[in-house]
Amino acid sequence: xIADKIRxxxxxxxxxxxxxxxxxxxTEASLEVVGAANDGAQALQLIAEVKPDVxxxxxxxxxxxxxxxxxxxxxxxxDVRVLILSMHESREYILKLIQCGAAGYVLKDVSSVExxxxxxxxxxxxxxxxxxxxxxxxxxxxxxxxADADNQEEALTGxxxxxxxxxxxxxxxxxxxxxxxxxxxxxxxHRQNIKNKLDIxxxxxxxxxxIEHKLID
Numbered sequence: 001x002i003a004d005k006i007r008x009x010x011x012x013x014x015x016x017x018x019x020x021x022x023x024x025x026x027t028e029a030s031l032e033v034v035g036a037a038n039d040g041a042q043a044l045q046l047i048a049e050v051k052p053d054v055x056x057x058x059x060x061x062x063x064x065x066x067x068x069x070x071x072x073x074x075x076x077x078x079d080v081r082v083l084i085l086s087m088h089e090s091r092e093y094i095l096k097l098i099q100c101g102a103a104g105y106v107l108k109d110v111s112s113v114e115x116x117x118x119x120x121x122x123x124x125x126x127x128x129x130x131x132x133x134x135x136x137x138x139x140x141x142x143x144x145x146x147a148d149a150d151n152q153e154e155a156l157t158g159x160x161x162x163x164x165x166x167x168x169x170x171x172x173x174x175x176x177x178x179x180x181x182x183x184x185x186x187x188x189x190h191r192q193n194i195k196n197k198l199d200i201x202x203x204x205x206x207x208x209x210x211i212e213h214k215l216i217d
Contacts (some may be wrong), residue, residue: 005032006123009052011043011069012036012085013061017108021056021085024112031119038062040069047073047080054123056085057102059093067100074101078175081122085115089136094129098203103170104128105137125169127207137204155197161215163190167203168210 008031012018018036025031034050037043040057041064047055055073059066070082084097084105094105103122106115107130114130121128129137156164159180166176176187195201200209209215 005030006054006119007032007034007050007052008054008056008119009034009043009047009050010036010056011038011040011061011066012056012058013038017058021115024115025119027112028116031116040064040066040072043069044072044076047077052080054081054083054119056119057082059084059086059088059097067096070097070102071100074172078172081125081170083118083122083128089132091136094133094137095202095204098170098207101170101172105133106130107132122170127169137208156194160190160194160197163187164194164206164210165215167191167194168207168215 008025010018010021010025010033012021022033022036025033034052035046037046039061043055043057044064057066057070061069066084066086070084073080073082081103082101084094084102085108086093086105087108089107097105104118104127106118106128109132110118110130118128118130162180163176166179171179173184173187173191176182176190177184180187194206198206198209200206
């Protein structure tokens with residue numbers, strides 16, 4: 001038996017999809033599927049009971065969709081990492097879910113190897129976007145690197161760079177404050193300063209910037 005397995009909960013309203021994904025995950029000895037839910041409301045209750053490390057979250061579900069479930073989960077249990085697993089390639093969806101606190105976004109057409117890699121990556125504290133999601137998210141003009149990006153990066157203080165890295169990894173202002181031992185108000189101030197200095201006002205833009213400048217993987 002492998003110690004410290006990554007505990008996973010799957011949230012999807014299609015039984016056949018659930019069965020298929022669970023079968024794929026069970027091929028990896030370092031993962032353990034500790035539960036499955038059919039909608040966001042059921043998921044929140046299940047997650048509170050089984051305390052998983054990572055939640056694989058679908059978007060379109062009855063009762064409570066993936067947007068609301070992700071936002072509530074991040075507020076109620078910030079240590080749980082949310083990885084979106086969806087068929088939707090919409091940039092709008094991806095942006096909104098990043099803002100809700102998702103740590104990554106994977107399309108359902110990925111291989112089992114990539115899905116397992118994505119789970120391990122978000123569990124480690126980093127972010128993960130599958131190729132299709134990245135193409136949809138980062139191909140827009142407003143998310144392209146600024147012409148003077150190097151100068152902008154130099155303008156960030158060491159603390160701001162540290163805050164940016166945490167934000168890009170999906171940390172909330174509260175989590176940034178806790179990890180850096182600063183007040184939430186100071187974390188919020190750093191976040192706004194970073195946005196102003198880089199001239200990037202979206203969460204997705206900050207993630208892209210951090211990836212481009214190798215602040216996160």
